[in-house]
Amino acid sequence: MAFLSEADIEDLALARFTAIGWQTGTDADLGPEGRACEREAWSDVFLVGRLRAAIERLNPCLPREALDDALRRITASEFPGLVEENRRLHRLMIAGVPIEYRADDGTLRGDFVRLVDFDHPNWNDFLVVRQFTVIEAGNERRADLVAFVNGLPLGVIELKAPGAEGGTLAAAHAQLQTYKAEIPSLFRVNAVLATSDGMGARLGSLTADLERFMPWRTTDGASLLPKGRPELETLIEGVFAPARFLDLVRDFTVFAETGGGLVKIVAGYHQFHAVGRALRSTLHALASNRGRDESDFGAGFREDPETYGLHGVDDHRAGDRRIGVIWHTQGSGKSYLMAFYAGCLVRHPDLANPTV
Secondary structure (H helix, E strand, C coil), X not given: CCCCCHHHHHHHHHHHXXXXXXXXXXXHHHCCCCCCCCCCCCCCCCCHHHHHHHHHHHCCCCCHHHHHHHHHHHHCCCCCCHXXXXXXXXXXXXXXXXXXXXXXXXXXXXXXXCCCCCCCHHHCCEEEEEEEEEEECCEEEEEEEEEEECCEEEEEEEECCCCCCCCCHHHHHHHHHHHHHHCHHHXXXXXXXXXXXXXXXXXXXXXXXXXXXXXXXXXXXXXXXXXXXXXXXXXXXXXXXXXHXXXXXXXXXXXXXXXXXXXXXXXXXXXHHHHHHHHHHHHHHCCCCCCCCCCCCCCCCCCCHHHHCCCCHHHCCCCCCCCXXXXXXXXXXXXXXXHHHHHHHHHCHHHCCXXX
């Protein structure tokens, strides 16, 4: 792949985004000087028109002034620190923006304005923009790909040409750190960061160092991409397929206070799909109607106990309360996996907010 340019890598990435249901665009069209002109200034990092349209579409029963108030709370910063601000916006995106308004009878009412419909992916607007230019505090930077959901820049992908000088995963990660320092507004609501050198591809969180940018080796959890194969298309399809991406943002992202400060944790592919399979096993063990639903979080890894001559969960009687076992290795993220699993149990409607 040494003959590929960075533009070629962008073309391949955009083709994969298109294949999984995203719209695509260029900053030449969407920027202040473009035909669509969805940004009034180069400092604008939210596509406000799309965000306003999504808010109105997802909250049809709330008055305009309440929706305008929610939009102001999203577009205006409240914390000077980027990670604290990111946590604030993550909470609002997941739980909704709390607002108050006067009803027709004059009473003061409270509600939440939804920014994203996590349960119905098709009701959202998915757009990936190529060469997204931001000018902030005199710094001009151009991100290779920015992935927007309802006008919110949730993903930033930095690509390097294989074989070129500086065409490495480490260089791509360093470029993202420069962006965070010089155009931090682009990352206020960021959900994931990704890098690729044309051959390898890595996914990380807003606070992840180079070692914590990890490969995403499966699209559906049923099989792993063999080592040595190009990884970018698998990462895009495995992470950014709309339903999976929304699941990752809502159910597989946490913030943690550490000795070094606040950090953001995004699940790896093994945690994501292990939790999906554990959830289905739990529903089966509790005789839920959805215990055999294969749509939740992908298919799960197919290394069943039957491989070793043992009985698998599907061989057990539905409702026998035998959920199963997840085998962990040291350093695989057991604690976070269990936190993700508990969160999915609490949220699942069939389990009626169980005690964990």
